[in-house]
Amino acid sequence: MNIGISLVGISHLDEKYSNLKDSVGREGRTRKYDCCSENIIEKLIKPFQKNNNVSVYLTTYPNEHIEELIKMYSAKQCLLQNFSLSFMQKTYCESLRQLLDQNLDFIISTRFDILFEKDMSTLNYDYDKMNVLFREKNHNHLNFTCDNYFAFPKKMIRQFSDSIMELFNSGQTNGLHGTVHHLSTKIGYENIKILDKNDQLGKDNIYYYLPHCIFRS
Numbered sequence: 001m002n003i004g005i006s007l008v009g010i011s012h013l014d015e016k017y018s019n020l021k022d023s024v025g026r027e028g029r030t031r032k033y034d035c036c037s038e039n040i041i042e043k044l045i046k047p048f049q050k051n052n053n054v055s056v057y058l059t060t061y062p063n064e065h066i067e068e069l070i071k072m073y074s075a076k077q078c079l080l081q082n083f084s085l086s087f088m089q090k091t092y093c094e095s096l097r098q099l100l101d102q103n104l105d106f107i108i109s110t111r112f113d114i115l116f117e118k119d120m121s122t123l124n125y126d127y128d129k130m131n132v133l134f135r136e137k138n139h140n141h142l143n144f145t146c147d148n149y150f151a152f153p154k155k156m157i158r159q160f161s162d163s164i165m166e167l168f169n170s171g172q173t174n175g176l177h178g179t180v181h182h183l184s185t186k187i188g189y190e191n192i193k194i195l196d197k198n199d200q201l202g203k204d205n206i207y208y209y210l211p212h213c214i215f216r217s
Helices: 037-049 066-073 088-097 154-169 179-187
Strands: 002-008 053-060 077-080 106-111 130-132 149-153 192-194
Touching: 002 037, 002 088, 037 053, 037 066, 037 106, 053 066, 053 088, 066 077, 088 106, 088 154, 106 154, 130 179, 149 154, 154 179, 179 192
Parallel strands: 002 053, 002 106, 053 077, 130 192
Antiparallel strands: 106 149, 130 149
16 A cells, blocks of 8 residues: 655744744744654654555755755655744645645655654554544534544545635634544545544543643653
């Protein structure tokens, strides 16, 4: 199987630039381009490489470490966006568009600043459906899901992208938690697989954690 692993978002942000604000007024937290790379390679990329042809794609913002980043991940393509004009949803859609002409069967999309707790290739994916890890815990909207990891067949790219923009146009400019609900109106909930029936927190769960949102010893 030809699998595309797409890393999206802020890959590096020096302390001196961390006071820059994006288009919705959020200040960036200091992030290092290599803080999570070893984990992503060992827990995500290499496991899928054992039985598949894997290509890595990057969509991020300009910084002084882009060349190192491309080399580190052996990336096939790297798309750069303007940070000061960026909306997270629009950047995500651009990451999907760069995959449209690629020879891929299945896509896994996640972020640069993530640390996986396990071999992500061992999950019980349905390679014909949109796969999300879990629903968000303690949220009034039952259709809100984890938005840090999506795994789906290439044939869903346009519908997924359209769903993200519907979410954005509805005024939800922070995160992708409601995207799967919008996607369900196009492909039906029967074509969406929630991998874990136990609701969890997107920032802290059994699959990964975000080092810039929660700190562990």
